[in-house]
Amino acid sequence: MDTAYPREDPRAPTPRAADGVAHTALTLGSPRPPPRDHLIWSVFSTLYLNLCCLGFLALAYSIKARDQKVAGDLEEARRLGSKAKCYNILATMWALVPPLLLLALVVTGALHLSRLARDSAAFFSTKFDDSDYD
Numbered sequence: 001m002d003t004a005y006p007r008e009d010p011r012a013p014t015p016r017a018a019d020g021v022a023h024t025a026l027t028l029g030s031p032r033p034p035p036r037d038h039l040i041w042s043v044f045s046t047l048y049l050n051l052c053c054l055g056f057l058a059l060a061y062s063i064k065a066r067d068q069k070v071a072g073d074l075e076e077a078r079r080l081g082s083k084a085k086c087y088n089i090l091a092t093m094w095a096l097v098p099p100l101l102l103l104a105l106v107v108t109g110a111l112h113l114s115r116l117a118r119d120s121a122a123f124f125s126t127k128f129d130d131s132d133y134d
Helices: 039-048 053-073 074-124
Strands: none
Touching: 039 053, 039 074, 053 074
16 A cells, blocks of 8 residues: 555545536645754754653654655654754753863863962962961
């Protein structure tokens, strides 16, 4: 059975006017854009940012979304594409946030150590007299 594209139900009744002529009504509106599957982003998430296999999950949902789009089920393709986008966002955030936090800790640690070294250098350069120990 060929299911390459959706077909209309042949048993569905066609609307007829009183004179017996069949009429078709079209609902016009702004057409919705085709669903996005985020496949390229998922491939990069899988190859470069694959923390906890989130990139692989995004890739799986992207492929499913593309399959549903080809099959004609656009709502399912939108749902799966949305899941792929969420997994891609999580994979990207989990790959970018820890190095940025580490960089912030290194910078603040270096600043703290430089201030500590400057203060301790002033302490060791202090001259004490013998009268200070009496």
